Amino acid sequence: MQICQYPIQRACCIPYVPMIINGTHVCGPLPKTMREPLTSCCPIGGIWSEYSKGYQRINNQWVRTRRCLSEANGCKCTGSETIGNDKCPCPAPSNAASTCPTIPNGRAHTFNNFHIQHDRCTAHINILNHNEGPIYCSSLKLSHKAYPWVAYLIIDEVDGGCTFDYGAACINVNGGNPRAAFTCNTETLNWRYDFTGKDIKAYSQAVYINYIPL
Structure with a gap:
């Protein structure tokens, strides 16, 4: 033996x-005799690899996968090769008002609803595009460069910390609902702001303060 x-x-x-x-x-x-029963050398349940770090879309599910390491040696594994569900695995970002309360020319004000499209693992927020009370849209002049009327987003990046972006043009002060778009990073499980390509952990729409009108 x-x-x-x-x-x-x-x-x-x-x-x-x-x-x-x-x-x-x-x-x-x-x-003493070959008629005596032999005990199997296979470990109970087989030996599985670790689950993959990232998620992938399989049969309308967002899953992580693993493989049976012992099968090549004749020891099958029990259990499923995948784990997951039909929901996008990235949790929604938090409100940047607590981590980035102020930013040059603005302050965090409105935490817009985060709309997730689970089948594509994408998301968007509807940017407020009016000045009925708080000043959400303003025309700025920074570094001698004129900007159209724009809405203002505060972003707390995973690696870069608090920053901001003029998220969308206000076609007119009280019209339209421009969007900011995001994509789930299925490996880091952070949301990536599509415009900059940076992973974020929080966001907020800002209102303007100390702005310079044209």
Whole structure:
């Protein structure tokens, strides 16, 4: 009876132990007759790899996958190769008002609803595009460069910290609902702001303060 090969968890199957007989490593003591039953060397349930780090879309599900490492040695695995569900795995970002309350020319004000499209793992927010009370849209002149009327987003990036973006043009002060778009990074499980390509952890729409009208 030979010593069991990888991927077993013991050198010999219970109740045998490693020994040398006639100069050969074997598991013994040897049975008196070959009619004695032999114990399987396969570990219970087989040996699985770790689940993949990222998610992928399979059969309308967002899943992580794993593979049976012991199958090539004749030891099948029990259980499923995938884990997941039909929801996009990225959790919605938080409100940047707590982490980035102020930014040059503005302050965090409105936490817009985060609309997730689960089948594509994309999302958007509808940017407020009016000045009925708070100043959501303004015409700025920065570094001698004129800007049209624009809405203002505060973004808390995973690696870059608090920053901002003039998220959308206000065609007119009280018209339209421009959007800011995001895509789930299925490996880091952060949302990526499509305009900059940066992973974010929080956002907020700002209102203008100390702005310079044209």
